[in-house]
Each structure stands twice: as structure tokens, then as C-alpha cells.
Amino acid sequence: MARPREFDQDEAIDGAINVFWKQGYGSTNLPDLLNAMELSRGSFYAAFTDKHLAYIAALDRYENVYLAKLLTDLKAQDQSIPLAERLLYLFNQIDNSGPVESRRGCFICNAMVEFGTTNPEIAEAAARMSGAIASTLQEMLEDAGKTTETAAAQAQALLQLYYGAQALSKAGNNLSGYLVTIKAIVD
Amino acid sequence: MARPREFDQDEAIDGAINVFWKQGYGSTNLPDLLNAMELSRGSFYAAFTDKHLAYIAALDRYENVYLAKLLTDLKAQDQSIPLAERLLYLFNQIDNSGPVESRRGCFICNAMVEFGTTNPEIAEAAARMSGAIASTLQEMLEDAGKTTETAAAQAQALLQLYYGAQALSKAGNNLSGYLVTIKAIVD
DNA sequence: TGTGTTTTGTACCATTTGGTTTATAATGAT
DNA sequence: ATCATTATAAACCAAATGGTACAAAACACA
Numbered sequence: 136m137a138r139p140r141e142f143d144q145d146e147a148i149d150g151a152i153n154v155f156w157k158q159g160y161g162s163t164n165l166p167d168l169l170n171a172m173e174l175s176r177g178s179f180y181a182a183f184t185d186k187h188l189a190y191i192a193a194l195d196r197y198e199n200v201y202l203a204k205l206l207t208d209l210k211a212q213d214q215s216i217p218l219a220e221r222l223l224y225l226f227n228q229i230d231n232s233g234p235v236e237s238r239r240g241c242f243i244c245n246a247m248v249e250f251g252t253t254n255p256e257i258a259e260a261a262a263r264m265s266g267a268i269a270s271t272l273q274e275m276l277e278d279a280g281k282t283t284e285t286a287a288a289q290a291q292a293l294l295q296l297y298y299g300a301q302a303l304s305k306a307g308n309n310l311s312g313y314l315v316t317i318k319a320i321v322d
Numbered sequence: 323m324a325r326p327r328e329f330d331q332d333e334a335i336d337g338a339i340n341v342f343w344k345q346g347y348g349s350t351n352l353p354d355l356l357n358a359m360e361l362s363r364g365s366f367y368a369a370f371t372d373k374h375l376a377y378i379a380a381l382d383r384y385e386n387v388y389l390a391k392l393l394t395d396l397k398a399q400d401q402s403i404p405l406a407e408r409l410l411y412l413f414n415q416i417d418n419s420g421p422v423e424s425r426r427g428c429f430i431c432n433a434m435v436e437f438g439t440t441n442p443e444i445a446e447a448a449a450r451m452s453g454a455i456a457s458t459l460q461e462m463l464e465d466a467g468k469t470t471e472t473a474a475a476q477a478q479a480l481l482q483l484y485y486g487a488q489a490l491s492k493a494g495n496n497l498s499g500y501l502v503t504i505k506a507i508v509d
Numbered sequence: 510t511g512t513g514t515t516t517t518g519t520a521c522c523a524t525t526t527g528g529t530t531t532a533t534a535a536t537g538a539t
Numbered sequence: 540a541t542c543a544t545t546a547t548a549a550a551c552c553a554a555a556t557g558g559t560a561c562a563a564a565a566c567a568c569a
Contacts, residue, residue, distance in 0.1 A: 159348075161346075161348040162348055235439045235445075236439055236440075238438060240438065244435065244486075244489050245435055246493075247489050247490065247492060247493035248427060248431065248432055248435040248436070248492060249346065249436065251425060251427065251492045251493060251494075252423055252425060253423075258422075258493050258494050262493065262494060262495060265490065265493075288499050288502060291497070292483065292499075292502075292503040294486065294490070295482075295486030295487045295490060295503075296479065296482050296483050297486060298486035298489045298490065299431075299481065299482030299483055299484065299485035299486030299487070302431050302435050302486070302489060303434065303452065303481070303482060305434060305435060305438045305439075306433075306435075306437070306438060306439065306445050306448050306449065306452075307438075307439045307445050308449060308452065310482075312478070312479075315475060315479075316475075316482075316507060319507050320503060
């Protein structure tokens with residue numbers, strides 16, 4: 136009974152994820168965003184209300200699609216692979232190859248640093264996602280025989296190590312040798 | 323023979339460091355900046371040319387004053403204190419107390435994440451400062467008997483851990499238990 | 510006291526910002 | 540084919556942005 140939209144909501148949000156990831160929220164202006172989402176202004180505001188809610192939608196989709204897949208894959212690895220090497224899977228998300236100009240860091244870490252605690256909704260989303268990563272790591276460690284307390288502490292340490300590596304990588308540092316540190320933390 | 327300036331250059335830059343640290347570069351507008359520097363527009367542009375160069379000046383002063391002092395103090399600790407506890411001094415820079423709204427993270431890490439590699443001058447300054455921290459840690463580790471290679475790798479791991487902890491802390495996470503992880507890495 | 514020079518504060522400006530309005534086009538149901 | 544409804548695209552808007560111009564003020568030196 137009405138004209139159907141020409142764009143796919145999820146594809147548009149994927150576009151938003153990409154620009155926000157690369158440029159951050161504040162440095163992405165509307166033309167940038169519309170271009171990345173392949174949307175006109177009218178369609179954008181009709182579907183997403185405003186820039187801020189588009190960012191929330193991007194965070195949301197990142198959590199439920201991309202992060203969910205990452206954590207599933209992280210956990211679903213063959214148990215015959217040594218623990219430390221399975222944990223390394225997380226750190227392999229860090230893109231140290233390719234030109235430094237194309238590095239965008241970690242979407243969650245970028246959000247944490249850009250917004251801090253200024254926006255409760257964003258801070259909560261970031262905390263929830265950090266918690267999800269930590270929980271997955273903790274489960275893997277517990278499955279490998281660690282106590283709950285030890286696993287929780289080591290998972291937190293690995294998460295910190297991961298975010299720090301992402302930040303350094305984004306700024307152009309070329310990192311390596313994660314495995315040695317992982318082993319030091321979990322052994 | 324001419325009117326003397328009413329402000330102190332370093333005090334003004336200190337003000338710039340504070341706002342930029344708390345709000346980031348992009349989220350700090352000129353009124354914010356002038357207010358923090360206690361400068362009028364005229365004085366600001368006469369002394370610092372523009373906002374970008376004011377940020378560079380802030381980075382520069384941070385490196386040569388604040389970071390320099392931190393690294394000096396870090397290294398000058400009583401050698402009778404166990405190594406891991408001396409390394410903990412760095413992590414005690416992370417402000418986990420106080421209201422989450424006032425957390426500003428790490429100035430260097432904030433710059434790395436906000437700018438990535440988009441600005442070579444800033445990326446170089448950040449890399450130089452990260453390198454200075456890592457070098458100091460490495461020296462401490464070498465002085466404790468580690469080989470150059472081991473010390474370098476462990477210093478890098480500690481740096482990553484530190485930046486990640488700062489990012490998490492800034493977003494409101496309450497962290498603890500650094501010492502256990504430090505020991506795991508350096509023992 | 511007067512003069513030259515620099516700082517300071519304010520008014521001003523062009524551009525860019527996120528966001529709204531409106532006219533047109535496209536569709537499904539009758 | 541017509542109509543009701545919705546999507547699209549572009550023109551438009553007010554506010555905020557970083558930056559400049561300029562007049563007034565404050566000093567040092569003669």
C-alpha cells in the first residue's frame with residue numbers, strides 16, 4: 136500500500152559501522168555518514184531519527200552480529216588446539232598488516248576512549264561488550280581447569296592487553312609476540 | 323618598549339592539556355579551550371596560531387614535563403622494592419577512584435585512538451612517547467637481570483596492558499589486580 | 510608626558526554543522 | 540487507472556564552528 140524502501144536497513148547500518156569505526160563519531164559528519172550508508176538525508180532521518188541514534192544502532196548491530204560471531208568463533212575452536220593458541224584468536228583480530236592509514240582499531244575501544252563516561256548508554260554498551268569478551272575468555276580458562284577467580288583475573292588481564300594492543304596498532308605501531316605474553320598470563 | 327603579556331605561556335598550555343585530556347581534540351571547541359587556557363581569542367591566536375598547533379604544544383609539554391617526570395620517578399624508585407611493585411607505579415597513574423565522570427584516561431592513549439595515523443606529527447609524538455615508556459620499563463627489566471630481548475618483549479606487554487587498563491578505566495570500569503598480572507608477565 | 514609597540518577584548522565573518530521542509534517519484538491496493 | 544501512502548532528493552535553515560580585523564588599553568622608553 137506504500138512505496139517500499141530501496142535500501143536494506145542492516146546494510147545501511149553496516150555502512151555506519153564502517154565510517155564510525157574508521158573515523159569515530161565526532162569526526163564523521165553527515166555527508167560522510169550518508170555516503171557510507173548510501174542513503175539520502177531524507178531516508179536517513181526517517182529511518183534513524185538522528186546521528187546519535189544511528190551510532191547507537193551501529194553499536195547495537197556490532198554487538199549482536201560482529202562481536203557475537205567473533206566470540207562464537209573464539210569459543211568454538213578445536214579443543215585440541217592448545218589454550219594459549221586459541222586465546223591468540225582474539226589478538227589476530229588486530230590488523231597489523233596493510234598500510235597504517237587503513238587501521239581503525241577496535242570499535243569498542245574507540246567508543247570507550249571517545250565517549251568515556253559522557254554518555255551512559257554508550258558506556259553501558261561498551262561495558263557490556265567488554266564484559267562479553269571477558270566472560271568468553273573466562274569460560275575458556277575455566278574449561279581448561281582454572282578456578283573461577285583465577286580465570287576471571289586472567290580474562291581481565293587478556294582483555295586489557297587486547298585493548299592496549301588495538302590502541303597501539305591503530306596509531307601505527309607494528310606489534311607481534313602476543314603468544315608469549317598470553318602464555319605468561321595464563322600459565 | 324611594548325605591553326607585556328598578562329599570561330604565562332606554560333600555564334596556558336597546562337590549561338590546554340587539561341581540556342584536551344578530558345574532552346579530546348575534536349570535542350573541545352574554541353570557547354572551551356580559551357576558557358581552560360584563560361586566554362582571549364586575540365591572545366590565543368597571537369601566541370599559538372591555531373587550535374591544532376595549540377594541541378601540538380600541549381602534546382609537546384606533556385612529553386617534556388609530565389611524562390618526563392613520570393618516567394624519572396618510575397625509574398628512580400628504591401631498588402630495594404621488588405621489581406613488580408616498582409612496575410606497579412606506572413599502573414597507579416590510572417585513576418580508578420573518584421566519580422567516573424571525571425576520568426580522563428591516558429593523554430597519549432587518547433591521542434592514539436582519536437587520531438590514529440591521520441596526522442603524522444601526532445602519530446609520531448605518540449609513538450615516541452610510547453617508546454619512551456617502553457624503554458624505561460625495558461631498562462628496569464634489564465637492570466633486574468633480564469636479557470635485552472626478554473626485557474623488550476615484557477616492556478611492550480606491560481605497555482599494552484597499561485593502555486588497555488586506561489581505556490577501560492576511562493569508560494567507567496573499576497579495575498584492580500594489576501600486580502598479579504605484572505608478576506605473571508615479568509616473572 | 511608623549512610615542513611606539515604589543516597585548517587584549519570584542520565585533521565580525523565565511524564555512525560547516527546537524528537537522529527540517531517540501532516537492533516529486535514510486536509503489537500497492539482498490 | 541486512481542488513490543493513498545511512503546520513499547527519495549534537493550533546497551533550505553538556524554546555530555555553532557574556527558578564524559580574522561580592529562579599536563582600545565597597557566606598558567617601556569625617551
